[in-house]
Amino acid sequence: MSRKQNQKDSSGFIFDLQSNTVLAQGGAFENMKEKINAVRAIVPNKSNNEIILVLQHFDNCVDKTVQAFMEGSA
DSSP states (O other), X not given: OOOOOOOOOTTSXXXXXXXXXXXXXXXXHHHHHHHHHHHHHHOTTSOHHHHHHHHHHTTTOHHHHHHHHHHTOO
C-alpha cells in the first residue's frame, strides 16, 4: 500500500496563485529584522520602509544596501 507523504519545500518561498506573487516563509521575518538592524547600525537616519525597499531592490544583500545609502543612490 502506497502512502503519500508531505514533502516540504526547502526553498523558503511560496508562489501565491491568486495574487501572482512570491512570498517568503519560515523565519523570513526574523531574518529581515536582523538585516534591517544591520543596515540601521551604519545608516541610523533611514526608516524601516526605506531600508526594506532598498534591501529588496538588492535581493536582501546588506552590503549592497549599505553601499547604496552611503553613495546616495538609494
